[in-house]
Amino acid sequence: MHRHTIAVIGTGYVGLTAGACLASLGHRVVCADLDPVKVAELGRGDVRILEEGLPELVQAGLDAGRLRFVVGAADAVRGARTVFICVGTPTGPDGRADLTAVDAVVEEIRTLLEPDSVLVTKSTVPVGTAARVTAALGRPDVGVVSNPEFLREGTSVSDFLQPDRVVIGSDSPWAAAQVAELYAGVDAPVVIADAASAEVVKYAANCFLAVKLSYVNTLAELCEEVGADIGRVTTALGQDHRIGSAFLRPGPGWGGSCLPKDTRALLGTADALGVDFPLVRAAIGTNAHQRTRIADRIARLCGDADGSLAGVRIGLLGLTFKAGTDDLRDSPALALAAELARRGAELTAHDPAVPATRHTELPADINVVDDPHQAAKGASALVLCTEWPHYRGLDWARIAADLHHPVVVDTRNHLDPAALSAAGLAWHGTGTSPVEPAPTAV
Template sequence: MHRHNIAVIGTGYVGLTAGACLASLGHRVVCADVDAAKVAELARGRVRILEEGLPELVRAGLDSGRLRFVVGAAEAVRGARTVFVCVGTPTGPDGRADLTAVDAVVEEIRPHLEPGSVLVTKSTVPVGTAARVTAALDRADIGVVSNPEFLREGTSVRDFLNPDRVVVGSDQAWAAAQVAELYAGVDAPVMISDAASAELVKYAANCFLAVKLSYVNTLAELCEQVGADIDRVTAALGRDHRIGSAFLRPGPGWGGSCLPKDTRALLSTADSVGVDFPLVRAAVDTNAHQQARLAAKVARLCGTGGPAPLRGVRIGLLGLTFKAGTDDLRDSPALALAAELARQGAELTAHDPAVPATGPGAVPLDGITVVDDPYRTAEGAHGLVLCTEWPHFRDLDWPRMAAALHRPVVVDTRNHLDAATLSAAGLAWHGTGLSPVEPALTPA
């Protein structure tokens, strides 16, 4: 395998994972960021991101000398044969991906790129970005490739090194071949395509997953109304090889840094060329409905009745991040649900192991008091709502939680807790798409 000199611009989830993993494959990698303090921390092996295996991989890369961190994109690309652009592409006011950061990087590195090098967009970018970058570079000696990432937060290292597929898209065959060569140590099919197809595939995949999640959440709602069991329904459904079992677990809605952004971006792209995409639009609307439905459920089970059942009612929240295994709060369904509960007057106390109450890393959250002890969420609360499936929540001292609650009710939006354990502790368990389980005894 030929070892490449690689530059990675941006050290967020995608950039840092890509840089560390490429270094682990034997390449020489320089990662760049504009945040000097962050670069200094990374150069010492300190990783701010909560991501399994990533700190160890970064330290291994530093120890081997194959991984370095610098301030500024221009510094990183000198001598690089391949340059990965891994900067943010947030949703703009019109729903489209905002390419301001991508454009700025291209402008900065353009005069410093080595002849015969390849610029790779690793960030999720809309169709037409490769053509846009090619025009901005205005250099016939530089290749442009789309190499979309398919990384799940919490398992990004595993996903990079053990992917289902590697997609490499370019209108220049030599450039695509050069990028494909980087993955020689990865056991996965490398799929070569044109640039536009590669750019579209990431949006196509994420929007399909959003549709599947919205489908199962509506199915769970139907189960509650007709007395069916969502676990039994999805167990049988997932056995169908045409459907599969992945993404068939109901929850409080989908969120995170990708699905909300990518559904909006795909709809915007479709609208711009006159294509109606009602299926994806319905998935977005269904997601909003799911969060409103769960808020109404909490109000019914934990509220005081009347026109404003949650006004002044204390509710405990278990989990704030959009899923377990990450500290990412972006577009978290837990926060969307909390916002609706707060809007209805609820007083919210929350605990999440990845969200500190004070000190470094603490972030202010409107309408939510964050605590470092999960048992404090139960004190005087009219109910607990589990929003994020952190494993240790299953092992809490549930009799202690029951004793602290004003009303013995737990709303488990992810069907994560053991209903029998909670029932034995004197708690009423209310899942999603399942029949409630009443207390087996009255708490002391």
């Protein structure tokens, strides 16, 4: 395998994971960031992102001399044969991805790139970005490639090194071949396409998953109405090879740094081109409906038929958008919390990845505690929002004694209903019948 010299611009989830993984494949990698404090931390192996296996991979790269960190893109690209752009592309006012950071990087490095090098967009970018970058570069000797990432937070290292596929899009065959060489140590099919097709793939995949999640959440609502069990329904669905079992778990809605942004971006692109995409639009609307539906249910369980929760204390278990990450971006837990607070609820929350010291990152109406049992103290209901594994082993008898009403709303069907029932708690899952407290022995 030929070893390359690579520059990675941006050290967020995508950039840091890509840099560390490429170094683990034997390449020489220089990662750049604008924040000198962050660069110094990473240079010491101090990874502040909660991501399984990433700190160890970064440290291994540093120890082997194949990974280093610098301030600014200019220092990183000198001598690099391949340059990855991994900067943020947040949602703009029109719903489309904001390419300000991508444009700034291209402008900064365009004259510094080595002849016959390749510039790769790893960030999620709208269709047409490769053509836009090519025009901005004005460098016919530099190839431009779209190499979209398909990383899930919490499993990004394994997703990079053991992917379902590697997608490489370019209108320059030699540039695509050069990027394909970087993945020679990865056992996965490599899909070579034109740049526009590769850019569509990323949005197409995430929007399909969003549609699937919204579908199963609506199916769960239907199951509640007819007395069916969503778990049995999705088990049967998942055994159909045309459907598969992934992304068939109901919950409080989908969120995170990708699905909300990418669905809005695809809709923005479609709208700009006059293409109607009602399926994705409906998936977004269905997702927003989840927080209202769950809040209505909590209000009914707390004894208020009109939906008000004024002065009612609610405990929340989990704030991040899913377990295994400390990311709060577009978290469905926070969306639900905002709806509960709007109705007047007093919120006390716990999350193992969000200590009370991070309270400044949260809305002021959420009181964060460092012990999950404290979230239940005096609450009229305890609501599980994020599926952290250790929540299954809480002291439910203690929680039952501390709750004002013996009600647990499990938005992810994560807890053991029998264990809660034995402790004297009523378990209310999603898309299934509630389990009442076990009778007390006389």
